[in-house]
Amino acid sequence: MAIAERPPPSAERRSLWRVLLWPSRNTRPRRTARVPWVPIAIISVIIIMAIFAPVLAPHSPIDQTLRDKLLPPVWMEGGSTRYLLGTDAFGRDILSRLIYGARVSLLVALLALTAGGGIGLTVGIVSGYLGGAVDAVLMRLVDAAFTFPAILFALLLAVTMGQGLGTLVIAISLLLWAPFARVIRGEVLALRQRDFVALAKVRGCSAARIMLTHILPNVLNTFMVLVTLNIGVVIIAEATLSFLGAGVPPPTPTWGLMISEGRGRIADAWWVALIPGIAITLLVLSVNLFGDWLRDRLDPRLRQL
C-alpha cells in the first residue's frame, strides 16, 4: 500500500553540525551566506585566550613595573619585544591584561546570558502559552523593563551591593530578559495555534507538560539565535559598566576598565585605550556576524531581529 505514497525522504538524520556546516542541497536555496570562517576564527582565538590565560600571558596582568610604564607597542619607536602591545601607566603588560580581560568578558557573557536568557525564555513561554491575565501582567513587566534605564540601575546596584562580578551579572541580566521574553512569547503564540499543541491537550497532557515537552523544544532554535545575537550586547554592557566603574573592581583586568584607565592619556599613549577597544570591536563584530549567519541558517523568518 505504500506504493502509491511519495517515497519517504532520506532516512538519514541531519545532525545540528551537519545542518550548520554543509549547506543543504534540497531543503534551502543556496542563497544562504557562506560559513563566516573569519569571525569563527576570531571568536575561537578569544575563547582560547580566556581559557589558557595563565599559560599564554607573558607577564602577570596585575604586577606593576613602574620603571617600564607607558612603553609603546613593539612596532613603534621605543617599543620593546618584552611588551608586545606596550604597557600602561603602571607598567603592566597590555597583552597580558588583554588575555586575562577576555576571561571576565566571556564569563560575564556566559552567566548573564544564562540568567537573563533563561528568565526571558521562561517568561516568554509561560506568558505566550497561558495567555489571559498572566500574559497581561508579564507583558506589562516586560514593557516596564524596556523603559528602565539599565545603566542607571547598574550604577545603583554597584553602589548598594558593591562592585563585583555578581552585580555585573545581575545588572546585565535585568537588561536582557525583556527582549528575550518578548520574542519568545511571539514564537509561542504562533506555536500554540499548531494542531499538535491542541492534540497534546486531547491526549491528556497538563499545561506544564505541554510547555516543557511541546513548546520548549520548538523555541530552542530561536533562543539560540537570540543568545548569539545578544553576546555582543552583553560584552558592550560589561565594558560600559566597567568603564563607568560599576563593574569588576580594579586591578582585575577587564576590557572596559582598560579603556577607562587609558582614556586620560589617549593623546600621548593611545595604545592603552585603543588596543582593548579594538579587541571589543573585533569580538562584537565577529559574534554578530556569526549570529546573523546562524539565524539565517536556522530560521530565516527571524530576519527582523
Place this chain on the structure above:
Amino acid sequence: MSAAPLLRVEGLKKHFPFGKGILFARILGHIKAVDDVSFEIEAGKTLGLVGESGCGKTTTSRMILNLEEPTEGRILLDDEPIHDLQGAALRAYRAKVQAVFQDPWSSLNPRMKVGRIIAESLIVNGWGDAAKVAARVRELLLQVGLRPEQAEQYPHEFSGGQRQRVALAAALASRPRLIVLDEPVSALDVSIRAQMMNLLKDIQAQDNVAYLLVAHDLATVRHMADHTVVMYLGKVVEKAPTAALFADVRHPYTKALFSAVLVASPVGQQEEIELRGEVPSPLNPPSGCRFHTRCPYVMPRCSQQEPALREVSPGHTVACHLFDATSP
C-alpha cells in the same frame, strides 16, 4: 437510534463574544458559531458532520474534545456530562475520546520521534513501564500499516499520508471509544485518500471505535458514515442515516451541497440547485430559517418563523417549512 448511545449532544450552543476596545472592552454581540445542535453517536458507528466552512462543524468537534466550553447545552459520554470533569476523571475522558486533525504537517510535534508521539497518551496516563509502552507502539505502527522501526524517525521523514497514519496511531494508543476525525483525508493526495478511509474502516471493525467524521466532502461521508448530520450557520438542517439521505435528499441546502459535487454518472441526477451569494454572517444571522436568504424555495413564512426539525421518514429529520404541510 438505539436506547444507549455512546455520546449524546443536547442543545449545544457556542457563542463567541465579539467586542471592541482593549482596556474597557465592550461586548458588541455574539457570534453564534453553534446554535442548538443535538445528535447522538452510537458505539462503533460513524457519524458524519457536513457543511460548508464556518458552519460550526469544527467548533462542535472542539467542544466534544473538551477544548472549548459550550455556552449552553450538554455533551454526555455514557450518560456522564463531560464539561465538569476534573483531574483523574478528565484524564479518563481524554483517554476515551481522541482526535485526528486535518493537517498532518501541523499535528505532529516536529521535535519528537514518532514513537514518542504515539506513546504520548500512554505516558501521560501512566499506562505501564517503558517496555510495555514500546510494545504497544510497535503494535500500533503495524496496525496503521507502518514499520515498527519507524518509531525512531522524526515526522519530517514521513510523507503526508504516512504522517496521517502516525496521527491515527497516536489517537488509537489509549484504546479510545470515540475518535473525532476533523477532515482526516482532505489534506491528502487523492490517490491515498481511499487507503486512509479503508484503514479507518478496518480499524473501526477491529476495535469497535466510534467516529465523528467532520467533513465538507460528501464522497468521504458517503463512504464512511452510518449517519449524517448536515449543518448550516450553526444549525442542524437535516439528519438521517447516510443511505437514506443519499437516496432521498430533502432540505434545499443539502440539495445544493449535493449539486455542487460532480457526479460520475449522469443517470439518476437529482434536481440542480445553484447557490448564489455568500454565507450570511453568524454575527447577525437571518431571522426565521437561516437559509432563507439563499433558498430557491423561499416562502414568506421562512423569514419569520424558525423551522423545527421534523421527521419526514423513519430516522430522517429535516428543518424546513416545505415539509410543514405533511405534519401540521
